[in-house]
Amino acid sequence: MPNARISLPKAKLSAVLGHLAKIPASLSMTTIQTSPDGLWLYQSGHGLDVQLCFPEARTESRVTTSVNTAALAQMVSVAPGEAVEVEVGPSGLKFGTGGYRASLNGLIVDYDEPPIEAEGGxxxxxxxxxxxxxxxxxxxxxxxxxxxxxxxxxxxxxxxxxxxxxxxxxxxxxxxxxxxxxxxxxxxxxxxxxxxxxxxxxxxxxxxxxxxxxxxxxxxxxxxxxxxxxxxxxxxxNAIPKSYVAEAIVDPRALIQAIRRVSLLSPQDNRRIDLSFSEQRLEVRGAGDYGEGRDEVPLDTYRGEPLALSLNAVYLYDALSCIEGMARIKISDPRSPIAVEALEDARYLGVIAPILNP
Amino acid sequence: MPNARISLPKAKLSAVLGHLAKIPASLSMTTIQTSPDGLWLYQSGHGLDVQLCFPEARTESRVTTSVNTAALAQMVSVAPGEAVEVEVGPSGLKFGTGGYRASLNGLIVDYDEPPIEAEGGxxxxxxxxxxxxxxxxxxxxxxxxxxxxxxxxxxxxxxxxxxxxxxxxxxxxxxxxxxxxxxxxxxxxxxxxxxxxxxxxxxxxxxxxxxxxxxxxxxxxxxxxxxxxxxxxxxxxNAIPKSYVAEAIVDPRALIQAIRRVSLLSPQDNRRIDLSFSEQRLEVRGAGDYGEGRDEVPLDTYRGEPLALSLNAVYLYDALSCIEGMARIKISDPRSPIAVEALEDARYLGVIAPILNP
The missing domain is CATH 3.10.150.10 (DNA Polymerase III, subunit A, domain 2)
Structure with a gap:
C-alpha cells in the first residue's frame, strides 16, 4: 500500500487537535486514516469518542496510523505556511515544505473504526x-x-x-x-x-x-x-417560584460592572452582596474585612414595592453573563429564589437562591 | 489632620500596584503618604524596598495610612473612569465617582520612611x-x-x-x-x-x-x-574562548523559527539539536522518541571549514532572543563553548557550552 499525500488547512487542523488533546484519556493517541471520503481522525477517551473528517483531503488509498495527539498538535502548530503537507504511511506521518522536513513515529494499527450511528433522533x-x-x-x-x-x-x-x-x-x-x-x-x-x-x-x-x-x-x-x-x-x-411580586428590567452589562466593583469587598466565603431595588435604581453593596463599597445601576422599569435581598455575587454575575440585550430579574420574596431572564430570548432561565440574613 | 483628596492616573497606578503586589513579602502592605511633593507609596519586602512618588498628586497636608496591596490593586483596577479619585485618611482610603463609593480599611501608621540615599554613584x-x-x-x-x-x-x-x-x-x-x-x-x-x-x-x-x-x-x-x-x-x-576558527552571520528570527520546529522532536532531558554549518547554510536537526525533524537557515556569510556541533535548543533560543538585527555565531571547536553576539550591538555576549557527543 503506497503512502498517501494530503494537504490540510493549518488553522482548522490546529484547532481540532487542540480540542482532541483535551479529551481525558490515559494515553492520548489519534488514529489517522486516509480515505476516498477525506481524512478521518479517530480518538477515544473517558466518556467521549470522536470521529472527524477533513473532506478536503480525499485520497484513493486507505492508509491508517496512530500517533501521539500532543506531539502531532505541536508539530502542526510550528509547521510553516497556511497549509500542512502530510504524507500518511502505516508507521507514521511525514511533514515538509521547503527546507523543513519532519517525521512523527506512528503505531501500525489495522482496524476499521466502528461507526457511531443514529437512526431517527x-x-x-x-x-x-x-x-x-x-x-x-x-x-x-x-x-x-x-x-x-x-x-x-x-x-x-x-x-x-x-x-x-x-x-x-x-x-x-x-x-x-x-x-x-x-x-x-x-x-x-x-x-x-x-x-x-x-x-x-x-x-x-x-x-x-x-x-x-x-x-x-x-x-x-x-x-x-x-x-x-x-x-x-x-x-x-420545584425550586423555581411559581409567582413573583416584583420585576426589574436592567442592562446586564451595567449590573455586571457594579457587581465586579462591589464584590471585591465581599467576604471570601459566600461572596455576599446586598441588593436594594426601588422605583428607579438598583443599589448594590458589599462589605468585608478590607472595607465596603456601593454602586448603583439605573432600572429601565421596576414593578413592585421596594425590596432588599442578598445574593452570592458570583452566581448573579454568571447568570447575567450570557444575556444579550436587557435582563429581567423577578423576585418572589427576599427568602425565595430569584429568576433571571433574557428579555429578548425566552429560551433562557437562571434561578438563584438568596443568602438568608441571620 | 483633615483627610487629603487626590486624583491619580488609573493606568499608571494599576501598573505600579501590580508590580508592588509581586514583591515577595509575608504580608504585603503598601504605606501611602500624601505630601507637598506628591503621593508617596512605600513598600518593603524580602530583598527590596520601594519608595515611589506620584508628583501629579500634591497636597498641603501630610496624611499616612497602610493598606493591603492586593486589595488596593483590585479596587483600582475596577474603578470607573481614567482617573482614580481617592481620599486618604489615617484609617484608610475612600474611592468614588458617580454612584460608586468604596472604602478600604487601613492601619494607622505614624512614621517617616527612612530615605534611601546615594551619594555619588x-x-x-x-x-x-x-x-x-x-x-x-x-x-x-x-x-x-x-x-x-x-x-x-x-x-x-x-x-x-x-x-x-x-x-x-x-x-x-x-x-x-x-x-x-x-x-x-x-x-x-x-x-x-x-x-x-x-x-x-x-x-x-x-x-x-x-x-x-x-x-x-x-x-x-x-x-x-x-x-x-x-x-x-x-x-x-575563563569560560569564554579566546580564539575562534569559524564565524557565521545569520538572521536570529529565521534561526529561532527553525529551532522551534526541530526542537519539538528533541529529547526532553537535554533538548539536543544538531547544527551543521557550511558555506551557505546552517542545517538544524532534532531527533527523539516521537520522530525526527530538520530545517535549514541561509547564512549571510560563513568563514571557516564546515563544522558540526550539538547544543541545547533552549539555550540557543534564549541567547538569540534579545538580538535585534543580525546575529554572529563564533565557533572555537565543536567541544568548546560557542559565542553568540549581536552584529550591531557590541554590548551583548552570549556563551553556550555544547552537548558533547558520547
Whole structure:
C-alpha cells in the first residue's frame, strides 16, 4: 500500500487537535486514516469518542496510523505556511515544505473504526446546541470535581432542554426541535467541554440520538458519542417560584460592572452582596474585612414595592453573563429564589437562591 | 489632620500596584503618604524596598495610612473612569465617582520612611538598565529556586556589566557609564524582577550606588534598595574562548523559527539539536522518541571549514532572543563553548557550552 499525500488547512487542523488533546484519556493517541471520503481522525477517551473528517483531503488509498495527539498538535502548530503537507504511511506521518522536513513515529494499527450511528433522533444547528450548553454551564458550580458534575440534556416532544444546577442555583435553556426523541443524558463536564470545542470547528446541523446508553451527535463531517453519568439531576423544577411580586428590567452589562466593583469587598466565603431595588435604581453593596463599597445601576422599569435581598455575587454575575440585550430579574420574596431572564430570548432561565440574613 | 483628596492616573497606578503586589513579602502592605511633593507609596519586602512618588498628586497636608496591596490593586483596577479619585485618611482610603463609593480599611501608621540615599554613584538611563538586565536574565537558568539564582551587576571605571550564568551558559551586557563606582552586587531573581517592573513605569535616568551593603537605584520619582545575595558568581570569564576558527552571520528570527520546529522532536532531558554549518547554510536537526525533524537557515556569510556541533535548543533560543538585527555565531571547536553576539550591538555576549557527543 503506497503512502498517501494530503494537504490540510493549518488553522482548522490546529484547532481540532487542540480540542482532541483535551479529551481525558490515559494515553492520548489519534488514529489517522486516509480515505476516498477525506481524512478521518479517530480518538477515544473517558466518556467521549470522536470521529472527524477533513473532506478536503480525499485520497484513493486507505492508509491508517496512530500517533501521539500532543506531539502531532505541536508539530502542526510550528509547521510553516497556511497549509500542512502530510504524507500518511502505516508507521507514521511525514511533514515538509521547503527546507523543513519532519517525521512523527506512528503505531501500525489495522482496524476499521466502528461507526457511531443514529437512526431517527432530532436535528439541531451545531451553533445553537453550543450556545444552549454554554449558557447553562456556569450553574454546574465549582470546578473541584469536574468528573462528578455535568450538564443534563432532556429530550421531550418538540423540545431539547439543557439544565445545570449545583443546588444553590439553576440554569436552563430550551431549544425547540422537531423529532420524536424522549429521554435524558447527564453529561460530565470534561468530555462535554472537549465535545463543545470539537463541535465549534464544524458548521451546519447535527442529529442527536440516544443510542445504546450513549448520546450520539452526528454532523456532516463529525460524529461524537458521549457517555452519560449514571445519575441525573433530581427534579429541579420545584425550586423555581411559581409567582413573583416584583420585576426589574436592567442592562446586564451595567449590573455586571457594579457587581465586579462591589464584590471585591465581599467576604471570601459566600461572596455576599446586598441588593436594594426601588422605583428607579438598583443599589448594590458589599462589605468585608478590607472595607465596603456601593454602586448603583439605573432600572429601565421596576414593578413592585421596594425590596432588599442578598445574593452570592458570583452566581448573579454568571447568570447575567450570557444575556444579550436587557435582563429581567423577578423576585418572589427576599427568602425565595430569584429568576433571571433574557428579555429578548425566552429560551433562557437562571434561578438563584438568596443568602438568608441571620 | 483633615483627610487629603487626590486624583491619580488609573493606568499608571494599576501598573505600579501590580508590580508592588509581586514583591515577595509575608504580608504585603503598601504605606501611602500624601505630601507637598506628591503621593508617596512605600513598600518593603524580602530583598527590596520601594519608595515611589506620584508628583501629579500634591497636597498641603501630610496624611499616612497602610493598606493591603492586593486589595488596593483590585479596587483600582475596577474603578470607573481614567482617573482614580481617592481620599486618604489615617484609617484608610475612600474611592468614588458617580454612584460608586468604596472604602478600604487601613492601619494607622505614624512614621517617616527612612530615605534611601546615594551619594555619588553612576547615572544610567532607566530603559537601558532594564534592557541590559533583561538581555542576560535567561542565562540564570531554570526557575526552580529563584531565591538562590540571580543577575550580577559589576561596576568598574567606565562600565556597568550585567552577568548571569547557570554553569552551562553565560550572558553579559556592558553599559558604558560615567562615574567612579567599583564593586559588585548579585541580585536575586524575584526582587529583581519586581524592581524591573517598577522601573518600567518610570522615565528618565537613575543613579546607582552601593550603599550600606545594598544597591540603591534613585530616579526622579522612584527610590529602590536591593539586597544582594552573599555569594556572587565565580569568575566566569575563563569560560569564554579566546580564539575562534569559524564565524557565521545569520538572521536570529529565521534561526529561532527553525529551532522551534526541530526542537519539538528533541529529547526532553537535554533538548539536543544538531547544527551543521557550511558555506551557505546552517542545517538544524532534532531527533527523539516521537520522530525526527530538520530545517535549514541561509547564512549571510560563513568563514571557516564546515563544522558540526550539538547544543541545547533552549539555550540557543534564549541567547538569540534579545538580538535585534543580525546575529554572529563564533565557533572555537565543536567541544568548546560557542559565542553568540549581536552584529550591531557590541554590548551583548552570549556563551553556550555544547552537548558533547558520547
Amino acid at each position: 432530532v436535528v439541531v444547528p451545531i451553533a445553537e446546541l453550543g450556545r444552549a450548553i454554554r449558557c447553562v454551564r456556569h450553574a454546574v458550580g465549582g470546578v473541584n470535581r469536574p468528573h462528578f458534575r455535568g450538564v443534563q440534556l432532556e429530550f421531550s416532544p418538540g423540545n431539547l432542554r439543557a439544565v445545570a444546577s449545583d443546588g444553590y442555583r439553576l440554569a436552563r435553556y430550551d431549544l425547540g426541535v422537531d423529532g420524536p426523541l424522549n429521554g435524558k443524558a447527564m453529561l460530565p463536564l470534561k468530555p462535554l467541554d472537549a465535545a463543545l470545542g470539537i463541535l465549534s470547528t464544524q458548521d451546519g446541523a447535527a442529529t442527536l440520538q440516544l443510542h445504546g446508553g450513549r448520546l450520539a451527535v452526528i454532523g456532516e463531517a463529525v460524529r461524537l458519542a458521549l457517555t452519560p453519568m449514571g445519575q441525573g439531576l433530581p427534579n429541579v423544577e | 553612576v547615572v544610567v538611563p532607566i530603559a537601558e538598565l532594564g534592557r541590559a538586565i533583561r538581555c542576560v536574565r535567561h542565562a540564570v537558568g531554570g526557575v526552580n529556586r529563584p531565591h538562590f539564582r540571580g543577575v550580577q551587576l559589576e561596576f568598574s571605571p567606565g562600565n556597568l556589566r550585567a552577568v548571569a550564568s547557570d554553569g552551562y551558559r553565560l550572558a553579559r551586557y556592558d553599559l558604558g557609564v560615567d562615574g567612579p563606582l567599583n564593586g559588585k552586587a548579585m541580585l536575586p531573581l524575584k526582587p529583581l524582577d519586581a524592581a524591573l517592573g517598577i522601573l518600567s513605569t518610570q522615565d528618565g535616568a537613575a543613579t546607582l550606588q552601593l550603599h550600606g551593603g545594598r544597591l540603591a537605584v534613585i530616579g526622579e520619582a522612584v527610590r529602590l534598595a536591593l539586597t544582594p545575595m552573599g555569594q556572587g558568581l565565580p569568575n566566569v570569564e
